[in-house]
Amino acid sequence: MSRKQTIIRGTFILTATGFLCRFMGFFYRMFLSHTFGEEGVGLYQLIFPVYSLCFSLTAAGLETAISRTVAQKISLGRKKEAREILLLGLILSFLLSCFCLLFLQENAAYISERFLGDPRCEPLLIPLSYALPFAAIHSCICGYCYGRKETKIPAVSQLVEQVTRIIAVYVFYMILIKKGEDAPITIAVLGLVMGEMTSALYTAKSLTSHARSIGRMQIKCRDFSARFRELIPLSLPLTANRILITLLQSIEAISIPARLQMHDHTTSEALSIYGVLTGMALPCILFPSAITSSISIMLMPTVAEIQTTDNRHEMLDIIKKVAGSCFILGLACCLCFLLLGSWIGSVLFDSATAGKFIMTLAWMCPFLYTNSALLSVINGLGKTTSTFLINSFGLVIRIASVFIAIPLFGIQGYLWGMLVSQLLVSLCAGGILKHELLRG
Known part of the structure; x- marks a missing residue:
């Protein structure tokens, strides 16, 4: 199976599952909003910066490092080393x-x-x-599977x-x-x-059943040390990057309710607006990104594999087609959200x-x-910095925009800041890829 066919097949499977999960999640969020109210959803969303920060420290960087390293090992026929990378991770x-x-x-x-x-x-x-x-x-385990495509x-x-x-x-x-008791938002946690x-x-049982050698293999000290020297130098900058990014995102998320209060909103109103934005509007906007997220997941190990063969033409061809499709x-x-956005908010979310x-x-x-695909390619090239x-x-x-625009223009100022941010990220990612792939 060619690399393009592998990407398409993997993307289809992940997208179908992603859409199904997001479809269920869509109605799940409707249930949360109707059951616990906008303020309850806002309180629930407020804890996720902490969860994201802990996940960034413990798993996010390692998952990406495992995926990229395993993809390279598999392309070189070193399956045992790929399994050792997984166990170490x-x-x-x-x-x-x-x-x-x-x-x-x-604490x-x-x-x-x-x-x-x-x-x-x-x-x-x-x-x-x-x-x-x-x-x-x-x-x-998911990182290992993505590396194996x-x-x-x-x-x-x-x-x-x-x-x-x-x-x-x-x-x-x-x-x-x-x-006869009230249901607290704690049950959502x-x-x-x-x-x-x-x-x-499920992943642990499925992987050991799928590849029984993983379940009974042991890593010798020499092999463990070799895999450690391979995985850690790649995972450390990825983990540090994710932690710093998550810290910035946490500052952003946590500051929104406080800055909204400076725009003449009460504490309850600020938390309600925050809940509507992060628990209703943004999940709706991100719903179609099940496709682009799936493409990005399959794209990174594919780019890492192509890089080992130094096939510049194939690399450019895949990037152009994927980025164009995402755009x-x-x-x-x-267009769809502009036409139906008001109806979605009023009818589905009652807001x-x-x-x-x-x-x-x-x-x-x-x-x-488009940014998710472009950044995945850059990671696949090893340019994590x-x-x-x-x-x-x-x-x-x-x-x-949180600290400057919200006190002046309310939440609308933050929405404008998000738009400008995504536009500039696209320009920067495109510029870096042009420099990396077209030089020489």
């Missing part, structure tokens, strides 16, 4: 996640009050911490995670209602933990504010969807 990621679990539980009150600015987040952070070890296992296990695990989460939350909700647990168990998809989605946000954010779709600088530049613009 699992050990490191699991240990780091256990450390984060303990740290988060010990939940302090993080809630000082970092998130709302003590009500404490009972959400403690159960959230239990998701980290399972997310680490799930992430590393095998998408069945990651796709099904994504579906398992989403179904389990929704069913768990609904069951918890019905139990509490039958007891418990559903997330249950989802990560089942997806981790066209973005244009179509932009006219969500409709306004969707119509404004629609303009960034062509750049947002460039990716970090580009993402940081975009985030700095968004953070500036």
